[in-house]
Amino acid sequence: MAAQGVPATAVSAHDPAVRAGELTEAAVGGDRRALARLLTAVENRTPVAEAALRTLYPMAGRAHLVGITGPPGAGKSTLVAALIAELRARGRSVGVVAVDPSSPITGGALLGDRVRMQAYASDRDVFIRSMAARGHAGGLASTSAAAAAVLDACGFDLVFLETVGTGQSEVEVAAAADTTVVLEAPEMGDEVQAIKAGLLEVADIVVVNKGDRPGAQRTASQLRAMLVAVARVGVADRRHHGRVAAAPDLEPGPEPADASAPDARPRPKQPEVLVTTATTGEGVPGLLASLDRHRAAGRDGGATSAARLARAEAQVWAILADRTRAELDADGRRAGTQAILRAVADHELDPFTAVDRLLASLRG
Ligand SMILES: Nc1nc2c(ncn2[C@@H]2O[C@H](COP(=O)(O)OP(=O)(O)OP(=O)(O)O)[C@@H](O)[C@H]2O)c(=O)[nH]1
Ligand SMILES: [Mg+2]
Numbered sequence: 001m002a003a004q005g006v007p008a009t010a011v012s013a014h015d016p017a018v019r020a021g022e023l024t025e026a027a028v029g030g031d032r033r034a035l036a037r038l039l040t041a042v043e044n045r046t047p048v049a050e051a052a053l054r055t056l057y058p059m060a061g062r063a064h065l066v067g068i069t070g071p072p073g074a075g076k077s078t079l080v081a082a083l084i085a086e087l088r089a090r091g092r093s094v095g096v097v098a099v100d101p102s103s104p105i106t107g108g109a110l111l112g113d114r115v116r117m118q119a120y121a122s123d124r125d126v127f128i129r130s131m132a133a134r135g136h137a138g139g140l141a142s143t144s145a146a147a148a149a150v151l152d153a154c155g156f157d158l159v160f161l162e163t164v165g166t167g168q169s170e171v172e173v174a175a176a177a178d179t180t181v182v183l184e185a186p187e188m189g190d191e192v193q194a195i196k197a198g199l200l201e202v203a204d205i206v207v208v209n210k211g212d213r214p215g216a217q218r219t220a221s222q223l224r225a226m227l228v229a230v231a232r233v234g235v236a237d238r239r240h241h242g243r244v245a246a247a248p249d250l251e252p253g254p255e256p257a258d259a260s261a262p263d264a265r266p267r268p269k270q271p272e273v274l275v276t277t278a279t280t281g282e283g284v285p286g287l288l289a290s291l292d293r294h295r296a297a298g299r300d301g302g303a304t305s306a307a308r309l310a311r312a313e314a315q316v317w318a319i320l321a322d323r324t325r326a327e328l329d330a331d332g333r334r335a336g337t338q339a340i341l342r343a344v345a346d347h348e349l350d351p352f353t354a355v356d357r358l359l360a361s362l363r364g
Helices: 008-014 016-028 032-044 047-059 076-089 107-118 139-153 169-176 186-194 197-202 216-233 284-298 303-328 334-345 351-363
Strands: 064-070 094-100 126-132 158-164 179-184 205-208 272-275
Touching: 016 032, 016 047, 016 139, 032 047, 032 126, 032 139, 047 139, 064 076, 064 169, 064 197, 064 284, 076 094, 076 158, 076 284, 094 139, 126 139, 139 158, 139 169, 139 303, 158 169, 169 179, 169 197, 169 303, 179 197, 179 284, 186 216, 197 216, 205 216, 205 284, 216 272, 272 284, 284 303, 303 351, 334 351
Parallel strands: 064 158, 064 179, 094 126, 094 158, 179 205, 205 272
Antiparallel strands: none
């Protein structure tokens, strides 16, 4: 990569591998500014991030990666702050990545995170960071996984990935986590019935936060009943366009015509449903115990290893897609690639044939 004849000092300033080496060494040694720079590199998917991850990835794999998702305002950030307080009291270190799936910076959320961060400004065992996931296919999953791997390699015991649940994002966060916590708030009321099955499917633990509000316990029992019903009816229920049928006292529905047909999809999980009050910390020790249980249960070939495989897939496929695209867009291939894309746009070529030709051009 380094041009011949260029003095070493000039090379080190520009060579991503050298820069990554300096940053990773500093970050792993506890330099928080270097860690912040590495995460910026990850967020921007720079060559420095790639070089750093090559070094850091083998050092990661020890942290418990916990995804926290749920609707806007459910109390995710407040709950993470309460969990940090609880974990610090037990001497465990915590890294947090608040991922904004919609890229443009949401002032409120970021500000909140900054204020909370100040409380731990002098605590070296807490690191909180907001980042945007830009619009790549699988971008949220692979960026979250990469950021988590960096914090993991830097020795944090737990890494929280907070993201607002907006449909697809919670699925991607789940792909980057060992344990996924789905948060609800009691005032969702009837909307509980309309919770997307997708949200429940990714949940390892369901938390009804704002336990101080009326209806929290009722929401929790509705959710428990719903989850039992979903598990009983299983796949049949999920066929209804991703919506879970409503009533809390729901009886198992009629067996579908092809219920005996083999179904490769995994059985729905039966997550625990807990109630917390993030603002006071009530229920937070119970949540922590539940997180630890999930982690312990999944360690040997269980849920955690399935989550890890999903995470590996998210990362590898995203890198493969990026790299394939970069090669097809490189000098010498770009014109041909553009011509094929144009032909698809003009309906002169179908997209499948287009891909056949693009792959052939890579092999050729
Ligand atoms: N009463 C009550 N309010 C809470 C509780 N937890 C959080 N809140 C409040 O709910 C509001 C939203 O809390 P956040 O923690 O910012 O929620 P969030 O889910 O992170 O929100 P986004 O990141 O914007 O999606 C804040 O005003 C919190 O103080 C709780 O347990 N009880
Ligand atoms: Mg938040």
